[in-house]
Amino acid sequence: MRLLVSGGAGYIGSHMCKLLAENGHEVGVVDNFSTGYRQAVRWGKLYQGDIRSAEFLDEVFEDFNPEGVLHFAAKSQVGESLVAPAEYFSNNVVGTLSLLEHVRKRPGCLFVFSSTAAIFGNPQTPLIDEQHPRNPINPYGRTKLSIEYALQDYFTAYAMPSISFRYFNAAGADPSGAIGEAHDPETHLIPLILESVLGRGGGLKIFGDDYDTPDGTCIRDYIHVNDLCAAHLAGIRYLQRNPGAHFYNLGNGNGFSVRQVLSVAEQVVGQRIPAEVCPRRAGDPASLVAQSVRARKDLGWTLQFPAIEDIISTAWRWHRSGKFSRRVADALNVAE
Numbered sequence: 520m521r522l523l524v525s526g527g528a529g530y531i532g533s534h535m536c537k538l539l540a541e542n543g544h545e546v547g548v549v550d551n552f553s554t555g556y557r558q559a560v561r562w563g564k565l566y567q568g569d570i571r572s573a574e575f576l577d578e579v580f581e582d583f584n585p586e587g588v589l590h591f592a593a594k595s596q597v598g599e600s601l602v603a604p605a606e607y608f609s610n611n612v613v614g615t616l617s618l619l620e621h622v623r624k625r626p627g628c629l630f631v632f633s634s635t636a637a638i639f640g641n642p643q644t645p646l647i648d649e650q651h652p653r654n655p656i657n658p659y660g661r662t663k664l665s666i667e668y669a670l671q672d673y674f675t676a677y678a679m680p681s682i683s684f685r686y687f688n689a690a691g692a693d694p695s696g697a698i699g700e701a702h703d704p705e706t707h708l709i710p711l712i713l714e715s716v717l718g719r720g721g722g723l724k725i726f727g728d729d730y731d732t733p734d735g736t737c738i739r740d741y742i743h744v745n746d747l748c749a750a751h752l753a754g755i756r757y758l759q760r761n762p763g764a765h766f767y768n769l770g771n772g773n774g775f776s777v778r779q780v781l782s783v784a785e786q787v788v789g790q791r792i793p794a795e796v797c798p799r800r801a802g803d804p805a806s807l808v809a810q811s812v813r814a815r816k817d818l819g820w821t822l823q824f825p826a827i828e829d830i831i832s833t834a835w836r837w838h839r840s841g842k843f844s845r846r847v848a849d850a851l852n853v854a855e
Contacts, residue, residue, distance in 0.1 A: 520755070523547040523583055525570055525618060526591030527563060528555025530700045531633070531689055535589060535748045536562040537698065542752060547583040549592065559698055570614045576621045587629035587755060588622050590615060593663075596706055597637065597802045600659035611662035616669065623679045629758050630670070630681040631751055634766070636740075638664040638685060641804045648810035649685075649768055657802040667766060674764035681763075682754045687740035687770035687809045689747050691830040692837035699837025700744070708777060709741070709831060712784045713838040716792055723792060725777050727799035730806075736777035738806040740770040743824035743833070753818040767818070770809020775827055787831045 522539055526532040527548030532555065539546050539562070546563030549570060564583070568575035570592055593611045594600070600607045615632075622628050637660030638653045655661045670681040690709045692699030700710050715723040728735040750769050758765070775783075785792050814820050824830055 520586045521545045521547070521584060522755070523549060523579070523585035523588045524563065524591065525549040525588065526555060526593065526633075528552060528557065528559045528565075529591055531686075531744055531747060532589075532591040533559035533561075533698050534693055534744045535591065535751060536560075537693065538745070538748045538752060539563075547579070547585060549579060551592075554594075556701065561697075570618050571609070573617060573620070576617060580621050580625070585625070585628060587631065588618065589631040589633075589751060589755075590618060591633045593633060595635070595659060597657045597659050598706070598800055600657050600662075601801055604658040607658045607662050611659075612665050615666050619669065619673060619679075623673060623677045628679075629755060630679060631754055631758070632666060632670060632681060632683040634663045634667055634683040634685045635660060636685055636687045636768070636770070636807050636809065638667065639807070642806060642808075645806075646772070646808055646810040647768065649766060649813055656804070671764045674762075678762070680758050681765070682758050683764075683766040684747075684750060684754065685766065685768045685809075686747060687742055687768070687807060689744050690741045691743040691745070691824060691833040693745060694833050694836075696836050696840050699834065708739070708780055709784070709834050710838065712781060712792060713788070713831075713835055715794075716784075716788050716790070717838060723781075723794040724797045725781075725794050726797050726803065728778075728796050729799070732776055732805055734776050734778045737803055738774040738776045738808065740772065740774050740808040741780070741827055741830055742769060742771045742809075743822070743830045746822050746824055749823070750814060750818060750820045753820045757818050765817075767814040768809045768811050769814060770811050771822065771825060771827075772809055772811055773825075773827075774806060774808035780827065780831070783827050784831050784835075787828065787835050 528550035548563040551569045566579045640654040640656040673679040
């Protein structure tokens with residue numbers, strides 16, 4: 520299939536492009552490099568531009584003629600969304616609607632949406648399944664939930680097939696070490712831990728140790744990025760046979776506290792990792808753990824990296840390799 524990947528220069532998007540190419544698909548990459556990196560675009564034809572531009576998307580869709588679109592282009596930092604909601608609604612809602620307008624005009628074109636566990640807000644059950652009440656507590660979650668509603672309406676009105684995947688915490692790196700996780704600024708726990716070991720990015724901070732959890736720190740469900748991408752590949756096949764507006768939770772099904780992740784990371788790197796306890800961040804629920812039985816049943820999806828040790832080990836291989844640097848990324852992201 521000809522599959523267009525928006526945000527294909529980003530962390531999850533680049534891993535998705537690699538998997539699609541390895542499975543024989545023709546890949547197109549759309550990115551404006553606001554957060555992605557040119558060095559990550561190795562699998563597919565690049566179209567540089569902003570999805571909020573109808574003229575840009577006209578050119579992309581005319582040239583590439585996609586049979587499906589996998590949409591990863593979004594701003595995704597909870598804390599940032601609290602202080603800059605306008606940017607989040609512009610990029611995540613206006614941008615996605617712009618993309619959807621092009622998809623719906625192509626009969627049969629599939630749409631795979633990158634959603635988030637942030638749509639659920641504070642969990643009411645230990646494990647969060649697809650029917651858990653959706654009550655986001657930050658603008659980021661609200662932007663993603665807005666699009667989930669839109670996709671249901673688009674299928675009802677236009678018969679546009681879609682599938683939404685609600686991510687819990689994507690982590691790890693491709694086992695080959697070719698690509699991995701790099702954000703600027705970095706806010707995700709595992710890369711922050713590993714970068715602190717390498718003397719980059721300052722000291723490690725734990726935001727809050729007074730949550731209602733066994734050790735007082737936040738609990739999260741970490742899923743390997745390649746497992747996440749494998750679900751998308753399975754989702755495309757499922758959507759071809761089952762038109763609709765589907766939605767699935769994607770997680771490991773196991774929760775690990777910040778201190779537990781830190782302890783496993785110390786075992787992986789073979790040294791103690793100091794951390795400073797700081798006040799809580801706004802918008803952080805105490806615990807988020809997925810119930811992903813439905814995805815496994817419907818999609819035939821299985822985890823290849825269920826152990827947190829393996830997830831951190833692949834990330835460590837990437838970070839230790841030194842293949843990414845801020846200096847190189849800045850040079851590569853200069854507009855041509």
